[in-house]
Amino acid sequence: MSGIKRRGALVDVKRGCVELSHGSGGRAMMQLIDQVFLSAFDNELLAQKNDQACFNTEQGRMVMTTDSYVISPLFFPGGDIGCLAVHGTINDIAMSGAKPLYLSASFILEEGFSLMDLQKIVQSMAAAARDANVKIITGDTKVVERGKGDGVFITTTGIGVLAQPINISADRAKPGDKVIISGYLGDHGVAVMSKRENLSFFAPVESDTAALHELVATMIAAVPDIHCMRDPTRGGLASVLNEIAEQSQVGFMIEENTLPIREVVAGACELLGLDPLYVANEGKLVAICKSADAEILLAVMQKHPLGKHAALIGEVVADANCFVQMQTSFGGKRMVDWLAGEQLPRIC
Amino acid sequence: MSGIKRRGALVDVKRGCVELSHGSGGRAMMQLIDQVFLSAFDNELLAQKNDQACFNTEQGRMVMTTDSYVISPLFFPGGDIGCLAVHGTINDIAMSGAKPLYLSASFILEEGFSLMDLQKIVQSMAAAARDANVKIITGDTKVVERGKGDGVFITTTGIGVLAQPINISADRAKPGDKVIISGYLGDHGVAVMSKRENLSFFAPVESDTAALHELVATMIAAVPDIHCMRDPTRGGLASVLNEIAEQSQVGFMIEENTLPIREVVAGACELLGLDPLYVANEGKLVAICKSADAEILLAVMQKHPLGKHAALIGEVVADANCFVQMQTSFGGKRMVDWLAGEQLPRIC
Numbered sequence: 001m002s003g004i005k006r007r008g009a010l011v012d013v014k015r016g017c018v019e020l021s022h023g024s025g026g027r028a029m030m031q032l033i034d035q036v037f038l039s040a041f042d043n044e045l046l047a048q049k050n051d052q053a054c055f056n057t058e059q060g061r062m063v064m065t066t067d068s069y070v071i072s073p074l075f076f077p078g079g080d081i082g083c084l085a086v087h088g089t090i091n092d093i094a095m096s097g098a099k100p101l102y103l104s105a106s107f108i109l110e111e112g113f114s115l116m117d118l119q120k121i122v123q124s125m126a127a128a129a130r131d132a133n134v135k136i137i138t139g140d141t142k143v144v145e146r147g148k149g150d151g152v153f154i155t156t157t158g159i160g161v162l163a164q165p166i167n168i169s170a171d172r173a174k175p176g177d178k179v180i181i182s183g184y185l186g187d188h189g190v191a192v193m194s195k196r197e198n199l200s201f202f203a204p205v206e207s208d209t210a211a212l213h214e215l216v217a218t219m220i221a222a223v224p225d226i227h228c229m230r231d232p233t234r235g236g237l238a239s240v241l242n243e244i245a246e247q248s249q250v251g252f253m254i255e256e257n258t259l260p261i262r263e264v265v266a267g268a269c270e271l272l273g274l275d276p277l278y279v280a281n282e283g284k285l286v287a288i289c290k291s292a293d294a295e296i297l298l299a300v301m302q303k304h305p306l307g308k309h310a311a312l313i314g315e316v317v318a319d320a321n322c323f324v325q326m327q328t329s330f331g332g333k334r335m336v337d338w339l340a341g342e343q344l345p346r347i348c
Numbered sequence: 349m350s351g352i353k354r355r356g357a358l359v360d361v362k363r364g365c366v367e368l369s370h371g372s373g374g375r376a377m378m379q380l381i382d383q384v385f386l387s388a389f390d391n392e393l394l395a396q397k398n399d400q401a402c403f404n405t406e407q408g409r410m411v412m413t414t415d416s417y418v419i420s421p422l423f424f425p426g427g428d429i430g431c432l433a434v435h436g437t438i439n440d441i442a443m444s445g446a447k448p449l450y451l452s453a454s455f456i457l458e459e460g461f462s463l464m465d466l467q468k469i470v471q472s473m474a475a476a477a478r479d480a481n482v483k484i485i486t487g488d489t490k491v492v493e494r495g496k497g498d499g500v501f502i503t504t505t506g507i508g509v510l511a512q513p514i515n516i517s518a519d520r521a522k523p524g525d526k527v528i529i530s531g532y533l534g535d536h537g538v539a540v541m542s543k544r545e546n547l548s549f550f551a552p553v554e555s556d557t558a559a560l561h562e563l564v565a566t567m568i569a570a571v572p573d574i575h576c577m578r579d580p581t582r583g584g585l586a587s588v589l590n591e592i593a594e595q596s597q598v599g600f601m602i603e604e605n606t607l608p609i610r611e612v613v614a615g616a617c618e619l620l621g622l623d624p625l626y627v628a629n630e631g632k633l634v635a636i637c638k639s640a641d642a643e644i645l646l647a648v649m650q651k652h653p654l655g656k657h658a659a660l661i662g663e664v665v666a667d668a669n670c671f672v673q674m675q676t677s678f679g680g681k682r683m684v685d686w687l688a689g690e691q692l693p694r695i696c
Contacts, residue, residue, distance in 0.1 A: 023491025
């Protein structure tokens with residue numbers, strides 16, 4: 001629950017209704033989380049405002065995270081809701097630098113959903129968990145009547161342990177720090193949208209859904225003092241940078257011509273009217289570290305299969321407005337603002 | 349995920365669809381869990397087949413559990429989906445003897461759902477967590493289009509720590525052990541059904557939704573060697589006893605005239621065509637302990653506000669068929685079988 005203290009209009013709780021934009025990863029979602037959830041559940045761990053909570057038990061330092069997956073369609077090029085639900089939650093654990101250990105999985109099934117499809121999804125989860133060396137140790141199934149759900153929704157919760165005394169948190173970006181992205185942007189969102197819209201491209205686009213904890217382990221081994229790390233899922237790179245800008249009270253300056261975007265994805269985004277900066281990724285991370293560490297970090301990332309196309313894309317700047325800006329390919333500058341409405345519903 | 353190795357017919361995965369009975373807590377659900385989930389996620393922790401998983405981290409002995417809440421209506425006499433989602437998950441932790449520490453909460457919202465209702469629900473969760481001294485430390489919100497959900501579904505996951513070297517597990521019931529229920533049966537199910545069917549009774553029936561971890565703590569302090577403990581939610585007392593019978597390879601003999609059931613609940617069940625043995629409870633537990641401990645355990649339970657009406661209701665017997673049987677008030681015996689179809693959809 002990455003809830004950011006937002007300026008701007010308040011949510012009209014008294015008369016308002018839930019809108020699709022409340023699930024977009026953008027400004028509307030942040031406002032809803034702030035006004036309704038954070039104020040009610042108020043505690044110092046939730047107030048960390050990271051995608052996972054770190055806490056000390058008498059037994060040690062641990063991390064917990066949860067996500068519901070409502071992606072439509074359930075099967076898409078490069079993956080399905082099952083492996084996505086495993087990868088996404090592993091990644092939220094990994095972004096804290098923790099080692100993911102265990103997952104729970106809870107299913108809300110719609111009456112009439114095909115058991116064959118359910119089995120495929122469950123087997124995909126099992127394979128993803130096995131590959132990641134993480135165990136699904138407890139779960140639940142509920143069934144709702146036809147028309148009260150949509151096939152299957154999956155909620156996974158993960159816990160992990162923090163072995164080293166590291167502190168990776170979205171409030172640690174400092175002016176002068178460098179920003180690294182681990183690879184191509186927008187593959188997941190475009191793969192899902194192309195399936196949804198029945199589009200085909202010259203080159204097929206596949207979701208990048210993947211578990212990033214091993215990449216993260218090599219990164220931390222090389223640079224233990226990574227300042228921030230987050231996976232740019234719903235709302236894309238733009239949303240993650242805006243979140244970190246707010247939490248660290250800094251700005252960002254990104255270089256457009258350093259952004260790794262596949263040609264076919266760029267083309268598809270044009271066709272679909274999407275901005276790749278806002279499109280979801282499911283196997284990518286943004287890392288922020290001090291300038292002196294950036295080349296070392298980039299080099300170890302590029303040696304890992306999931307970081308092959310990693311790139312240095314900009315830097316943290318001092319900015320009391322917490323603006324995210326981009327130096328465009330044409331030499332100008334533009335604002336990369338919070339997503340205001342809903343770009344891609346049910347993308348994860 | 350309490351999946352029991354079932355004899356009986358297999359689920360037809362190839363041609364079958366999800367039915368409401370797959371969410372009932374009865375036989376169909378167990379078969380689905382076995383065939384589709386347990387076989388895929390196969391690991392020794394899931395194979396414990398309790399409502400929670402116990403595991404050792406390098407940091408100590410911990411417990412994790414998850415549940416999705418899809419109850420309809422969202423508000424019912426005595427509670428709402430919010431406090432239910434907190435109590436239910438705390439109780440699944442508590443049934444292992446662990447102290448619940450932290451919860452995550454994930455929301456699947458339907459487009460158009462009232463924000464006022466959402467706020468009421470969230471505040472109810474917050475109050476329930478505060479009262480139970482448990483923190484909600486991380487979360488997620490997703491939004492689905494109108495007609496693809498039903499207001500709000502909530503998934504809570506809980507973790508707790510096992511301080512003492514206790515082992516409460518559904519495979520530890522032994523012939524001669526006594527069975528204790530902590531109070532009146534069927535209040536939750538009847539409260540929800542009466543709201544759903546717009547019934548009113550002479551005496552109003554309220555859900556018993558409550559967090560049981562403090563009651564459990566006093567029980568363990570008095571009798572550390574409780575053999576089994578489970579909360580009879582979906583599927584009711586009958587389902588819990590059948591699950592434990594299977595897991596412990598024993599039978600049960602229950603005395604009908606010892607079962608604590610409010611008169612108004614018994615009457616409502618007759619009216620609605622329900623058997624109170626199968627009706628959900630949300631603030632009750634079944635405890636099984638050796639005969640010599642039973643009176644002590646019963647006495648400490650009855651001293652606690654949530655165990656005031658606790659009663660000794662029967663005993664564990666040797667039975668290779670793992671049958672649950674009941675000595676009726678009329679002097680006969682009847683089978684208390686697994687729930688075969690769907691009795692009460694979306695009761696939790």
